[in-house]
Every structure is written in structure tokens, then in C-alpha cells.
Amino acid sequence: MTDAAAGGLQVTGAYEVPGAAEVLADFKENDVAAKVSAGDATLWGPAAEPEASKRLGWLDLAAESRDLVEPLAKLRDELVAEGLDHIVLAGMGGSSLAPEVITETVGKPLVTLDTTDPGQVRAAIEEKLDRTVMVVSSKSGGTVETASHRAAFVKALVDSGLSEADANKRVVVVTDPGSPLEKSAREAGVRAVFLANPNVGGRYSALTAFGLVPSALAGVDISALLDEAAAVRASLADLDGPAVALGVALGAAYKAGRDKVVIASDGTGLVGLGDWAEQLLAESTGKDGKGILPVAVESPTATGTRGDDVLAVSVGGSLKAGESATAGLDVAVNGPLGAQFLVWEFATALAGRVIGINPFDQPDVEAAKQAARDLLANPAAAQSDEEPVFVDGPVQVFGPADALADAATVEEALAKVLAQIGDHGYLAVQAYLDRHADRRLAGVREPLAKRAGHSVTFGWGPRFLHSTGQYHKGGTPIGVFLQITGAVTEDLEIPGQPFTFGVLQRAQAAGDAAVLRERGRPVFRFHLTDRPAGIDRILTAVETTG
Template identity: 40%
Template sequence: MAGQTAGLIPVPFLALSEQMMNPLKELGKYGQAPWLDNLGRGLVRSGELAKLVNEEGIKGVTSNPAIFEKSMGHSDEYNEEIRSLLDAGVVEIGEVFNNLAFTDIRSACDVLKTVYDETKGGDGFVSMECNPYLANDTEATLTEARHLWKTIDRKNVMIKVPATDAGIPAIRTLLSEGINVNVTLLFATEYYRKVAEAYIAGLEGLPKDYDLSTVSSVASFFISRIDSKIDGALDKLIANGGDKAKLEALKGKVAIANAKLAYRDYEKIFSGPRWEKLAKRGARPQRLLWASTGTKNKAYPDTLYVDTLVGDNTVNTMPPATVAAERDHGKPTANAIKEDLKGAEKILRDLAAAGINLDEITDTLLVEGVDLFAVAADQLYGAIAGKCDELTGKKLRMTWSLGVDKEAVDGWVKTWTKKGYIRSLWAQDKTIWTNSDEDKWLGWLDAPTTAKANLAQLEAFSAKVKAEGWTDVVLLGMGGSSLGAEVLREVLAKNGTPKFHILDSTSPDEVGTLNAKLDPAKTLFIVASKSGSTLEPNLFKDFFYDRVVSTVGKDKAGSHFVAITDPGSSLEKDAKAEGFAAIFEGKKNIGGRYSVLSNFGLVPAAAMGIDLKAFVHNALAAEAACGPLSPPPTNPGAQLGIALGTLARAGKNKLTIFASKSLESFGAWAEQLIAESTGKHGKGIIPVDGEPAGSAASYGQDRTFVVLKLKGEEARDALVTALKPLGHPVIEIEVDEPMQLARLYYVFEIATAVAGAALQINPFDQPDVEAAKVKARALMEAGGAKDTDKPVFQGGGVSVYADAANAKTLAGAKSLEDVLKAHFKRVGRNDYVALVAFIERNAEHAAELDAMRAALRDATGAAVCLGFGPRFLHSTGQAYKGGPATGVFLQVTAAPVHDVAVPGRGYSFGAVVAAQAAGDLGVLVERGRRAVRVHLDNVDQGLATLRGAIEAAVK
């Protein structure tokens, strides 16, 4: 409820006359400290906590993720501070939580400081829980606990550490450093004894002159959870014919009996020579704290776990309802915990005789307790993530229509949440994929944070580009080094100055078209290559460097070039030798297709004059939203990745991307990211970008649709509406403004990594990309690709080539139409078609090829992809060769209109692109793919002829 504090004790209860007997305060007379198991901003600021302390005898406070989740996620108490944190650039969910929680913990500690002082450090504590995800990691727990202790900086704070096998050594170490510890999740007396031993050993580890009275600890022994578990087991025995009277008599008794025996252990442990030696130095016994004391069974008295557990030097931490109940009608008696110990022993013997093993129950409860704390943390961090989105008002809005696949996707979301796989991803745990080298390729996870640190350098470069008055800037790259920048240009800098161009094709016509637009004397060239040895960027650099030298001279040529490359690469060495204007480093642990939020995207963005601060701010928001503490139900990257991976496993692996006008270019970047990452080992998602719209009935049942929209724009809305009733999974993602492109980049990177885990492949390698490169190099070394085989058809300026296996299918064809009819007749259910064109990429050629796509899709129901070579080789080419063997390929080559020589190489761009096409086709054939090549003598006329033949063939 907005504006109200969740879980507060009703005011009328607090206002009762102090003159009336107060059973809650009576506890103090019997040596037991009542603590409140609740904490929130309103509880402190309203003065209610102070009333509880000053008037009702509350002597401590415990907190946990479930308590914070209620107050932080479901009230407006924290809105103002969250807004301030977000405005200050604090966006990571864990950091937001810590800022909020630390304020509350410190404030509560300050309220309880009077108790702490009055008891000379014996009470007045406030507990703050270690991150529950760390419960089984000793070193991580130590690091977290030390951080909490130092940062909260209050003597009366206690750090909660669970009594797991990993937690107990951490407890001992922390106490030996003088850190107060609340040991939580104790169920078994065996573990309690280990905890008490850790406490004593910790104190013994402090220096001889250390004032031990300044170190305090409680051992939180859980109560009601034991009875709930035992009662359930007893009910099963009764249902199976057990002695009802005897079994019923054990209900609601076991937890109390267990606690009594733990207290007996307490009295033994904290006596004798070893303890007396520490007591002389001021040491206080580690008090037993009864936790989980609200009754879960309504048949039991609501004060059952208070009145029966009164004991000297103990604590009972109660939820607000139990505090109110005890205050109203509690009946505490002195040393109730010590009454009838033989009866307690008998209860446990009877339990064992009934066939219920208490040790097994308590072991299970410990495991479940850790899991429940993690679930509570998931809900807490998810609530904070939701609150951050609510307050910023700008987020990715994702709408899901998954049809029959919803249950499967929801199931995997639950699995990922329960197993903490998002945290594993951020911990760089390669076992969530294939346990190979995935951990070496995760530098992109914190790329936005790195970008923020490098903003000054990037902004200085941006200012320099503008000041030097370049008319044009050209990015020379390939794949991940160019596609992200292309989207940046189209979405955020389409009409920018200087004009920004991208060259990522060895087509001599494309090289020549760009060359004709440029004045080398006024152009800045950005050469982007991670390895520095990628063929295409090196050829582009050779060509334009030669032009610049011819125009301005060798001494000045280097000032026209900038390099983006990994440290130590051959490109870095050349750039230094040739005096490049700047060299920007890549990170070796970021693969090319995940590099858009690193220098490979940000340097081009700077050259375009994009507002880098706003862009990086959006990237940071996405990093936070997809971070380790944002569970799948609120993590947009995890949600999208789980859905894509689950749907692909269900056979809906043709990921069809629709986009509104402003975001149309994003699909090509997403296409290469997803295809190259997931398409391998016979598995994969086949992205379909830019396919012309069809009727809803023209799409096969192997499709998943992702719709990207800028607010206020249309993205095939009528078609999307029509697809949903047909059962097609549709995921709609809307952004408020173009600058949120940065968020889309990051969300899709996380999603791709998650989908890779769902498919059990390595999403960071590209095992089949190199195969085509090897063949192309071999052909170039042998003098270039040559058509030595006789075409299976030739006529009208079009020749068709096929290997022996594919040629059999085409046997008897008398015309181009016959050839194409025979080839595409092979398209079956759940297959896809790929048109791969090694020609100049321009609007006219794309229009002709898109018309072919539409005709093929409408006739076959198959998804039809389009890739221009060689750029698709670094993109969908991996999936075509390594992914599912469901593709039917038509390669299109053409004689260049004007060939262009590569300076100093002894060959032309035409020879390079021909070798690349031949290498690509050769690998497809080796992999048993259904592939043929169509060669056009004249590209423009040939495309028109090919289009007509396809349309006729599939009628």
C-alpha cells in the first residue's frame, strides 16, 4: 500500500497504558531479549521503532530480504532516495539496494544505541544479512561480511551468516576479526555445537589484549519451520495407517523439544575452564536466538514459540504479529526452556520410533532455508528493479504472446531463477554452457561500465573529429566491427556531419561506388579489426591508404587514419609505424559480435557526434537491469534469451524480426549476433531480418517473431495482431526514444548468451566461419576462383552451377525456371531458404532480391533469408554451415561492372570476392547442404531475369 509501512505493529496496540501488565516486557525480567523481526524506512522515520524500544522493551532488530522486499518494493517510502541514486548514476540493482538498506540499518542502529550503551554492548543490535547467494562460498561470504561491517560502520550491527558447511569457517574468521555475527539458519543441535565452537575459537583467535566484551554473537535457532515439516511427515504416516493418537501427540512438540536440548548444550558449552578463561577477558556467551517464532499452524496458540522458550540470556526475534500477540496475551514464565528436559528427549525418541529421522529433516531444512533466502533475494532485487523502471519512466517494454509455448518458457524461467544461472553467468561460470572456454569471452558484460570510465577519451576524439573539419568519415570493418556502427548511424546519426560511411564488402562495385564519393584529402578512415589480420579491413586499408598517399603524401597520410584493434595486433604495429592519428584498444575477452558497446562501437559513435554520455547512460541502465542480482522474472535479457532458447528447442527456431522505421537497421546487427553465436553443432536459431511482409497465413509454424518498436511508430501492427491467434510466439519490445538503442544492444547480447546456454552450445566461438576463409585463401593462392565445371544451365546471361550431388536434383531441367523449380521443390517443412548474393549491396539490388524472398516464402511457407557477401560470412554464414541442416541455398554471383585492383597485392577485389563466394559454396557443399550457384553476366539485368524465373517456378 503506497504511503504505508508494511508490517508495522498497530498504533492502538502501542498506545495501551503502560500501567497494564506487559508480557512482552516481562520477557526481559526472565533474561530474554525480545527482538523485532521487521525493518523498513517508515518504521524508523515514523518513530514507531523508538516507541517499541523505549516503551515496549524491544532490544534488537533483525532484517532479511523478504522484509526489505515488502518495504522497498511495495511502498513509496524509498522513492525519493531511489530517484536520487538513479540521478547520480547509481543504477546497479545491488548497489541501489545497499544504499537503501545501509541507511535503514544505520538509522535502526542509532535508535537502539541507547540499549547498546545501557547494556554495555550486551544488546541493542540490528542484523544485516550477507548476500544469501553466497551461503555456500566461504571466501565470498567473508568478503561480503567485511564490506557490510566496514560500510555500515556501527558497533551495534550484526552481520548475518548462515550455518552452512561453508558458513561456519567464515563465522569463526569474522569473529576472530572482532566482527559481530548473527549465525542464521540453525535447525540441528549438531550444527549448533559446531557454531558455538566456531564462536569460542573465533574469540580465542583475537589478540590477548583485545577487549572481548566488544564482540557479540547470537546463534539463530529456527523453530516453526521444524514443526511444519515434521507435522507434514506425521500427517503422511497417519494417512498410511499409523497410530493416529501417538502421532498426533507429537505435533507442535518437536521444535520446542529440539530447542530445549540445544539450550542444554548451550549451558554445557559456555561453562568450564576453556570458557571461563575467555569470560575473564570480558567474553559474553553466544546467546541462542529463537527465530521463526510466528506459528504457521493456526491450530497452535500464536504465542506458543515465545512462552515455551523463555530462558536466561536468550533472544526471541518475533514478527510484528507475534510481538502484538505476546504483548496482548502472552504468558511467559521464568526458565520455561529448562522445563521437562526428559520429556523433550522422549518426544525425539518417539519421533524416531515413528520412523522420522530428525537429522534428515534438519539437513533438508538447511538446504531449503538457503534456497528460500535466495528466492527472497530474487524477489527483493526484482522489486527494486521494477521500482527503478517505474521511477525512470523509460524502459524496454516487453509484451509476450507465447501461445502453447508459454508453459515451457515459464518453466525455464523458474528453473533459471531457482538455480541462479544469471548469477552464474556473471560469475563467468562456463559450466552453464559447454565448460570449454566461454569464461574467456565475457568482457562485454561490463562494457558499459568500462565505457563510462573512458568517456573523456571518447569525447575528446569526438571534439577533434569535429574541429578538424573532415567532410567524410569511413569505417573499414567487417561483421561485428561494422554492423553495430551501421545501426548507430541509421538510428542516431543518419543526417550527421561529417557524413559517415561504412565499407564491409569486397565487391569491387561497392568499393568503387564509395570511392567515387570521397575526397581523400578531407576524409578520415577508421580501420576496425580485432585481430588485425582480418582480410577485408586490411584490403580496404591498403586501397584507401594508397589513395590518401597519392593525394596528400606519405608523411601526412597516417593522420587520416585511426585504428581500433586489440593490443599487440598486426594492425596496431602498422598503425604505429605509419603514424595513425589514434589507436583505440579493443579487449581480448570481447568477441567481435559482442563489441558494439566497447570501442568498436563507441569510437565510430564518437566520430558521428552522437551524445556519448546519454548513450552510455542507457547502456549502464541495461547493464543494471540485466545484472547478476536481477532475476529472470525482471531481467529483460534473461527473459528474452530463455524464451528464444526454449522456443528454438521446441522447433520454432526461425527468429523473424519486424521493426518500426527508426529501428529497421537493428535487425542486421541482431541477425549476425544470434546466428553466429547459436548456429553450430547442428543446433541454432536462424534469424530472418528484413523479410518482406506477407499474410499471416504465409508463415510456417517454425517461426518466432520479435517486434521492435520505437514508441509512436508502427511495426506491421495489423500483421502482428493477426499472427497471435494462429499460435505464433510473438515478443514485442518497445523503447521510448532512439537513444535507448544502447539498451537494445545490451539486452540482445545477454539474451544471446542465455539462449546459447539453453541450447547447450558455446555462444562465443565460430567454428565454421574459418572453413570458408581457408578455402578462399587456397583459391587465391592457386590464382583465384575459376569456373572449370560445365554449368547445369546457361542462357539469357545466366549460368547455373552445382556440384555432382546437387546437380542430380536438377537433371533434365531445360530452362532457368525448370532449374529453380527443381531446386526449390526440395524445401520441406521447417526448412528455410537463404539467398546469398556476392554483389554490390544497394537499394535496387535489395529490392529485386526481396521480391524473390516474398515469392519463395508465399509459395513454400519457409523463412527466406538474404545475405550480401562477403559480410554475411561473418554473420549468418556460421549458422548456415554449422547450424541445423535445414537450409536450401541459392548463391548469386555476378561479373563486376568495374573491377578494382588492390594496391600492392597483385590481385583485384573482383578476384577476392569470387574466391570468397567459391569458398563459401564449397563449404556448404561439403556440409551436405542443398546449394546451387547462379552467375549473372550483367548484374542488373540478371537479377530481373532471376526474379522472373523464381516467380514463375514457384507459382
């Protein structure tokens, strides 16, 4: 069995993964696919059952979410008629990654605000302010980033001359029923409140209101997306279907020691799906000292797509009849975006059973949030810092003094960092910067992977805290962490808070580093006293590090 196809989506190469036959046999013997498809919450063990029993609502969203199509179309027409055609999404993790993929794939403009960097927040709020509607998305209703974004946006509108009541009419809220955000939104008189299915976890929420509301308001035909998911829904229970094939590949690879899944777009129509799948896999499987580390790479030929601990997967949106090439990688998943969402979710749930974890909880995400809150209780402490081990021009270098012994340049520090990676380990580069203004820094991933000979991931903070942050702290303890922070030249106040966005950003970086160190993970930090010059210095050093 080579290819598995249904509903316009095809998975190629899954059954060539060593151990696939054994995993498939287990699925067949225990009727796993049919039980998951039917919403059976017992498949991940007794300890997981209470959580799983209220986290399987994503299975039937292709039908359930059709109730959103008409009201969202009506709301978009109303907004456009009023000249409000610029949509900013304030959301983190599962509340922002799917809408970003959806809108970028179909070419509709959406500004995703999932940062606490003052410059990026200011740019998102101030650009086209007179035409902007902000969608505030938070499942819990208590996400500090989105609450801060909302407060800053309303203040900006009031400062521009609107009344507070009129400013709140520029806000649309997506949240779970009964959340604090629902209460505050209704009291403030926001433009609209959409309640999502509470039986769907954030990373499985692509086809709920969290994924669909901002996408529809940005101009996406969400009914087409639901049609794509519906076309593949009936095949989820089929042992020869694409969702089972992908689940088999992920599970078999993990059992064989290939605990890193490289995800590369093949350039045939999907934009950014790897970033969405990164959260799904990392947060679902990375716990109890186990898990699959997703590595989103630039292309199927990027450095890091090979290795005895790697399963390389290409994703794309089109496939010609009879074509079964995997772009030189191990597995290809090709088909429309709506079907991709559902198949990856199902496959991740199956892989969770193979690994032996609960794919629906995230026990370690809260640790970094609490550490940041502790720092923010004393804003002065959040801004204080230890002395750097050394300074190289615009880059201050921090980390364990013994690990950085004799290093005096960024090149030497990078060599020391890479030397910390053990067999089958990985390096996580975590950039607490502006992912638009400072986007050049993402270019460090591939050359670092080339020099390390190990998997290297790159994430923007605090965005990744709601994604791969769970794996970093709860998954296989083989990571080395390099934070990159930067000086804030123009901070931005958060209305109603005793701290600024810059202080919040610093507290989030410091809090995460503290938790990682507590768990025995090596943490280094490069602080850029001048961001453009510091990025230039790091990029130069990466190219010359031996």
C-alpha cells in the same frame, strides 16, 4: 506474467511462448540469470568454460566504455576543424553491424565498407576523398577485407597528391591489444589507435570501441547510448526482468521445435537492428548441429513471420505507457537502442545454455576463410569456373545436374531449388554483389518465401560470412543455398597483393560454396553476366515461379 520491463525496455508476450514456464523454472532453480550477470563462466559446461571465462566482458561496458566519450569527442572536433567530416568504416561482422545500426537509427551519415565488390569499394573510397577519414576495425587484426580496404584507401590518397605519412593521418584504427593491426598502425603513424576490451567477442562488441568509435566520429552522442545500457544493466539478474524474459522465449521456442526467429522492425525508431541481432543469434547459437536461425524481414506483416517452426519477434524504439501489443507477432522487444544491445546479448547467452552450446565461440567461421585463402594462393584457379548447367539470357545457372534436370529457364531452376527444401528447412540467398548499386535484388526474399512456404534469408557476401555463415555450416543441417554472383566490369587492385578485389570476391564465394558442399548442403549459383539485366531476369522469374 505477460510483460517484463526495466530501464526503459519492455518485453511483451515472452511468457505466452509454449514451454516458457519450464525454462523459467530451470533458470530459477539454477540461479542462471544471477550467475551470468555476475560473469560466471561455468554455466555452459566444462568444455565451454575456458572460452566463456574470457568472453564476458560485455556485461559491464556501459560503465567501462565511458572512458571513450571525451577522447572521441575531442578527436571528432579536430577532424571537423580540418574539414574531415566524411567517415568510412572498414570492418566486417561485429566490427561493422553495430555502428551501422547506431548511425542509421540516429540519422548520422556513416559509409559502411564490408564488402569485396570492386564497384562498392571504389565508390566508398573515391566519394568525398578529400574529406574522408577511414576507421579500420578488426578484432584479430588479420581480416583480409579490412586490410585490403585500408591499403586501397591509402593508395587513393597518395595518388591524389598526399604523402604516405599524411595519408596515414586519415586512418583511425580499432583493434584488440597486441594484434598485428595495432603494430602496423603504430608503425605507419595513423591518426589514432583505440584498443577494445579483449574479453569481448566481436558479436558482443556493440558497446566497445568497435561500436562506439565510428559512431562517435560520425556525430553520435555515445554517452546517451551508454546511459540506455546502464539503465537496464541492474535488471539482468532479475527473473522478472526483460533480458530473462527474452532469453526464456528464445530457449522455450527452440525446445518446442521453433528454431527460427523472425525479427521485424515495428517502425518505431530502430533501423537495422535485425541485421545486428542476426549475427548475434546465428554465430552464437549455430553450431554442433544445433541453433537458432535468425530471419530478418522487411516488416511485421512480411511473408515468413508465421509457421510452426517460427518465433516472430518485433523490435522497436518507443512504447506508450500501458501498451503491450506485439504487432501481431509472438514477442515484442521495445526500448532504446543501448538497452536493446545489452538485453539481446544477455538473452542470447541464456538461450545458449538452453540449447546446450557455447555461445561464445565460432568454430566453423574459419573453414570458409581458409578455403578462400587456398584459392587465392593460385589466383588463376580462383577465377576458373565449371561449365553452367544452362544459360538463360544474362543468367548462367550452376548446381547439381541431377537437381536441375530438365530445367532450361530461371523460373524452372528456382522451382527446382525450392523443391530441395525439406520439412522445417530454409533457403539462404547469398548475393556476392554491390549491396548499394544492386540493392534491388534484396526484393527476392519475400516472394521466394511466399512460394517456398519456408523461411528464406537474404545476405550480402562476404558480409554474411562473418555473421550467418557460422550457422550455415555448423548449425542445424537443413539449409539450401543459392549464391548470386556477378560479372566484374571494372576491377580494382589491392596494393601489395597478387589478386584484385574481384578475384577476392570470387574466391570467397567459391570457398564458401566448397565448404557447404563438403558438409552436405545443396548449393546452387546464378551468375549474372550483365548485372542489371540479370537482376531484372531474376526478379521477373521470382514473381512467376510456381
